[in-house]
Amino acid sequence: MVAKVYKPCIPLSAIATSSTHGEDSPYFAGWRAYDEDPYDATTNPSGVIQMGLAENQVSFDLLEKYLEEHQEVSKLVNGIGGFRENALFQDYHGLNSFRKAMASFMEEIRGGKVKFDSNRIVLTAGATAANELLSFIIANPGDALLVPTPYYPGFDRDLRWRTGVNIIPVNCNSSNKFQITKQALEEAYAKAKKADLQVKGLLMTNPSNPLGTAMTRPVLEEILNFISSKNMHLISDEIYSGSVFSSEEFISIAEILEESGYADAQRVHIVYSLSKDLGLPGFRVGAIYSYNDAVVTTARRMSSFTLVSSQTQKMLSPMLSDVNFTKNYIKTNRERLKRRYDYVVEKLRECGIECLHGNAGLFCWMNLKPLLEEATTDGELKLWETILKDLKLDISPGSSCHCTEPGWFRVCFANMSIETLDVALSRFTSFMEKRRKT
Amino acid sequence: MTRFSRASSNPSPETNPAPPRLKSDEGPAMRIIVPLQGVVQGRGGLVLGSLLPCALFYFLQLYLKSRNRPSQSPPSSPPTTLSTPDDHHASPSSPPSASGSTIHRTLSRGLLSPRSHPNVSSRAAAVARPDEDSLYYVGYKKCLRDPFHRVDNPEGIIQLGLAENRLSQDLILDWLEKNAYGALLGGDRPGELNIMGLTTYLPFDGSDNFKNAVAGFMGQVLQESVSFDPSQIVLTSGATPAMEILSFCLADPGNAFLVPSPYYPGWDRDIKWRTGVELVPVPCRSTDNFNISIPALERAYTQAKKRGLKIRAVLIANPTNPTGHVLSRDTLIDLLDFVTEKNIHLISDEVFAGSIHGESKFVSVAEVLESEGIDKTRVHIVYGLSKDLPLPGFRVGVIHSYNETVIAASAKLARFSSVSAPTQQLLTAMLSDKQFISNYLGANRQRMRRMFLLFVDALKQLGIECANSEAGFYCWADMSRYITSYSEKGEKKLWEKLLTVAKVNVTPGLSCHCIEPGWFRCCFTTLTEEDIPLVVERMKRVTQGPK
Numbered sequence: 001m002v003a004k005v006y007k008p009c010i011p012l013s014a015i016a017t018s019s020t021h022g023e024d025s026p027y028f029a030g031w032r033a034y035d036e037d038p039y040d041a042t043t044n045p046s047g048v049i050q051m052g053l054a055e056n057q058v059s060f061d062l063l064e065k066y067l068e069e070h071q072e073v074s075k076l077v078n079g080i081g082g083f084r085e086n087a088l089f090q091d092y093h094g095l096n097s098f099r100k101a102m103a104s105f106m107e108e109i110r111g112g113k114v115k116f117d118s119n120r121i122v123l124t125a126g127a128t129a130a131n132e133l134l135s136f137i138i139a140n141p142g143d144a145l146l147v148p149t150p151y152y153p154g155f156d157r158d159l160r161w162r163t164g165v166n167i168i169p170v171n172c173n174s175s176n177k178f179q180i181t182k183q184a185l186e187e188a189y190a191k192a193k194k195a196d197l198q199v200k201g202l203l204m205t206n207p208s209n210p211l212g213t214a215m216t217r218p219v220l221e222e223i224l225n226f227i228s229s230k231n232m233h234l235i236s237d238e239i240y241s242g243s244v245f246s247s248e249e250f251i252s253i254a255e256i257l258e259e260s261g262y263a264d265a266q267r268v269h270i271v272y273s274l275s276k277d278l279g280l281p282g283f284r285v286g287a288i289y290s291y292n293d294a295v296v297t298t299a300r301r302m303s304s305f306t307l308v309s310s311q312t313q314k315m316l317s318p319m320l321s322d323v324n325f326t327k328n329y330i331k332t333n334r335e336r337l338k339r340r341y342d343y344v345v346e347k348l349r350e351c352g353i354e355c356l357h358g359n360a361g362l363f364c365w366m367n368l369k370p371l372l373e374e375a376t377t378d379g380e381l382k383l384w385e386t387i388l389k390d391l392k393l394d395i396s397p398g399s400s401c402h403c404t405e406p407g408w409f410r411v412c413f414a415n416m417s418i419e420t421l422d423v424a425l426s427r428f429t430s431f432m433e434k435r436r437k438t
Numbered sequence: 439m440t441r442f443s444r445a446s447s448n449p450s451p452e453t454n455p456a457p458p459r460l461k462s463d464e465g466p467a468m469r470i471i472v473p474l475q476g477v478v479q480g481r482g483g484l485v486l487g488s489l490l491p492c493a494l495f496y497f498l499q500l501y502l503k504s505r506n507r508p509s510q511s512p513p514s515s516p517p518t519t520l521s522t523p524d525d526h527h528a529s530p531s532s533p534p535s536a537s538g539s540t541i542h543r544t545l546s547r548g549l550l551s552p553r554s555h556p557n558v559s560s561r562a563a564a565v566a567r568p569d570e571d572s573l574y575y576v577g578y579k580k581c582l583r584d585p586f587h588r589v590d591n592p593e594g595i596i597q598l599g600l601a602e603n604r605l606s607q608d609l610i611l612d613w614l615e616k617n618a619y620g621a622l623l624g625g626d627r628p629g630e631l632n633i634m635g636l637t638t639y640l641p642f643d644g645s646d647n648f649k650n651a652v653a654g655f656m657g658q659v660l661q662e663s664v665s666f667d668p669s670q671i672v673l674t675s676g677a678t679p680a681m682e683i684l685s686f687c688l689a690d691p692g693n694a695f696l697v698p699s700p701y702y703p704g705w706d707r708d709i710k711w712r713t714g715v716e717l718v719p720v721p722c723r724s725t726d727n728f729n730i731s732i733p734a735l736e737r738a739y740t741q742a743k744k745r746g747l748k749i750r751a752v753l754i755a756n757p758t759n760p761t762g763h764v765l766s767r768d769t770l771i772d773l774l775d776f777v778t779e780k781n782i783h784l785i786s787d788e789v790f791a792g793s794i795h796g797e798s799k800f801v802s803v804a805e806v807l808e809s810e811g812i813d814k815t816r817v818h819i820v821y822g823l824s825k826d827l828p829l830p831g832f833r834v835g836v837i838h839s840y841n842e843t844v845i846a847a848s849a850k851l852a853r854f855s856s857v858s859a860p861t862q863q864l865l866t867a868m869l870s871d872k873q874f875i876s877n878y879l880g881a882n883r884q885r886m887r888r889m890f891l892l893f894v895d896a897l898k899q900l901g902i903e904c905a906n907s908e909a910g911f912y913c914w915a916d917m918s919r920y921i922t923s924y925s926e927k928g929e930k931k932l933w934e935k936l937l938t939v940a941k942v943n944v945t946p947g948l949s950c951h952c953i954e955p956g957w958f959r960c961c962f963t964t965l966t967e968e969d970i971p972l973v974v975e976r977m978k979r980v981t982q983g984p985k
Contacts (some may be wrong), residue, residue, distance in 0.1 A: 010782075010815055013689055013690045015686050015688070016687040016688070057637075060637050065486050067622075071619050089828075091582075124832070125855055126853075136559065136712060138558060139559050141562055162686060169581065200559070231811070261511060267556050280637050282731070282858070283636070283637070284675070284856050284857070284858045284859070294562070298562040302562075302711075305678055305679040305682055306679065306855045307675055310676070311832050311858070311860060312860055312861060340891075361934045408789075435568055
């Protein structure tokens with residue numbers, strides 16, 4: 001390690017020294033606790049079980065099988081006569097074949113209900129980069145984006161850090177299952193106006209992280225009307241679209257747009273990624289799909305800072321274009337996630353813990369309000385600490401997600417083996433039993 | 439003149455369903471005129487009753503006019519399938535710009551109220567503008583639309599404006615064919631595929647294994663004159679984001695870097711764009727062999743200070759781009775003294791460190807630091823695998839810094855620009871194959887030298903002399919004898935002629951901020967030996983053609 005002498009005489013930027021990376025929240029503190037004491041069935045059975053990371057490990061065997069059966073895709077070279085086409089070079093358009101493959105995969109996830117034009121896809125190294133890029137593109141420093149709560153803690157960093165853009169929360173609560181209402185939207189907008197902030201767009205996650213619910217048609221239409229009337233952009237982060245347990249229950253904003261003949265479509269931008277549905281977060285594959293030409297052009301140029309490795313594009317292209325593979329993968333992945341979800345919710349219910357009724361995602365939204373000593377953020381954080389220290393479970397407190405109602409927690413279940421999941425659930429069970437006795 | 443005088447023949451399908459907001463001048467004006475009538479009608483007397491309301495009304499008109507001047511960019515065109523190359527903004531008329539004007543509105547297509555289209559930020563608008571001022575990108579795009587191909591398009595534009603090295607890619611492809619699948623296997627049993635290690639989240643600044651491999655490669659490139667500590671490097675998806683992330687860490691918006699020129703045109707976009715950092719060119723002269731002059735840096739620093747511009751760093755490339763020189767040890771020491779005295783940073787972009795074809799030995803600033811005992815926390819190196827290895831598509835860049843805070847901040851920012859996991863795994867294997875790397879570097883050096891000499895010789899036949907380059911994929915050619923007026927305009931004319939008549943894309947010195955007209959950067963590493971006579975023939979159309 002380099003010598004720990006920081007000479008304060010050579011100044012750095014505000015960005016380098018600020019804490020807008022947001023990594024001081026309990027969401028991240030929990031991860032660190034896991035890193036310091038990670039659970040392992042044999043070597044560390046009393047370690048922390050990571051339930052705060054939304055990773056999908058339930059279907060990677062399907063990917064392995066494909067790569068084993070198609071070894072040539074990893075060689076990256078197609079011999080055609082004497083001329084070898086290779087993936088060593090690319091420019092910011094990315095490989096055509098890969099953009100087509102992404103479009104095809106995205107269509108498959110939506111059950112063929114929408115069509116995507118591969119020329120409108122801009123590849124980025126992950127959805128994190130896609131969201132930041134859009135924030136740079138649609139807003140100036142000092143402007144604001146509306147984001148419905150509870151939301152993914154990473155947005156505080158991804159949308160604000162380097163961009164200088166503000167987030168105004170659109171508050172949702174359990175009275176109506178955390179759905180976004182017109183009133184909440186108007187309230188948030190008015191708040192921004194009062195603070196003299198220009199609202200440039202709304203960013204919604206569908207299906208929602210951390211709620212694990214897909215948005216309904218009436219809500220989507222309401223949102224479209226709202227952003228239209230306020231002349232704003234709409235970013236629909238659909239990275240969990242392939243993780244909706246039943247394909248009929250997911251309605252992409254693309255569907256609503258297609259049905260209405262693309263009226264106002266150029267306000268709308270969809271973010272996608274292979275990190276959740278395909279369980280490939282390490283591959284760093286994200287995409288922006290925009291109906292707005294200026295945004296596509298600009299995003300493409302700006303993607304120079306965040307291109308997807310051509311090797312990765314070359315490897316995944318055949319797999320994502322293989323409709324037999326993708327149909328089966330999507331179906332199997334959905335079934336496995338649903339099974340896990342039902343299993344977790346049932347086991348939690350048995351020991352007296354209720355969850356929000358969800359139909360998507362790699363996590364459930366757990367209601368621990370009855371366990372709070374006081375119905376405040378402090379009360380929630382106290383409970384979070386207890387669960388981390390005593391149960392050795394890292395779950396994410398709702399306050400990190402800007403939930404206005406204390407007592408809700410996000411619990412991830414797809415990033416571990418079923419055996420580890422059982423251990424985690426048994427820890428909940430013992431905890432609840434102990435509480436009942438006292 | 440109404441705003442929407444040019445009616446569209448194909449009305450756009452998406453008219454805004456919401457009723458347009460009242461835009462007329464009459465509305466707000468009426469609210470003031472009516473009470474004024476009271477004054478006019480009698481209470482103010484003749485003078486007050488007539489002059490005052492007239493004056494007020496006059497100023498009101500001025501006020502309303504200035505308020506109605508649009509301050510946002512005009513609407514973008516409706517979402518049609520993009521049939522033209524993606525890079526090309528589909529709007530047929532004027533490009534969007536950050537400073538709108540009424541004239542823009544009349545030229546824009548459609549009957550839509552401007553308010554029905556959400557605008558892009560001024561940051562984005564500046565970028566979406568066609569690059570009329572950067573010939574570097576104009577030439578590149580023209581080449582994309584009409585690329586030379588020996589068989590399929592022999593009359594196409596020959597690309598000499600892109601620093602890509604295809605001379606030795608066959609060696610890489612051979613290695614991949616033999617080793618790529620094996621490199622991706624992670625299983626316990628031979629031949630068993632286990633992709634778990636690939637699929638999960640890795641540290642955003644690169645896995646430890648890959649960092650070790652890259653640090654080792656950097657040492658090998660420098661022939662082990664320096665040993666790099668993996669904990670002092672952050673890996674990013676290319677040198678482009680490495681440079682930008684570093685800029686975000688070292689400077690605030692409105693600050694500036696001093697940059698000896700001519701310099702790599704890409705920096706104007708990569709560094710200035712989103713960070714808001716300015717680049718101040720510090721010209722080097724041909725009489726001085728384009729060497730860096732410390733007195734010139736001093737003058738530039740003082741002038742900047744006078745203008746209220748805060749300089750945060752000196753940015754150099756070593757080897758230099760576009761001139762292809764290897765900086766001397768003395769120059770590096772002088773630079774280090776300069777930045778120490780001013781208490782600013784030094785950024786050294788060393789992407790071509792392993793692409794020396796000449797006799798000089800490359801000295802990294804890291805080597806000088808080690809021997810000279812200078813405060814290391816102000817020195818940062820940018821590196822990558824896009825030049826010394828022909829892997830620009832794989833996106834691997836490096837920030838190397840001795841400054842703990844810079845490393846910590848860069849590591850966090852790397853989340854927006856991480857290296858793909860299978861690429862990390864594949865290249866860990868390739869870079870660890872030291873024998874292969876050594877063979878590659880040696881063979882590539884020979885091929886580059888050969889091509890460089892052939893190309894420089896060919897240009898000589900045309901009466902074009904080149905600077906004494908020793909590194910990089912290009913030569914720095916003096917074509918001033920062929921420009922009609924010794925000026926920027928003359929250089930631009932020559933560049934256009936080369937592009938449209940000779941159909942050869944080269945990079946004009948003015949894109950590199952060279953103050954002496956007539957210099958052009960010509961890349962030779964995408965050519966085969968057979969291409970060279972063709973390039974000569976093409977260029978003769980200009981050099982021997984009518985002026």
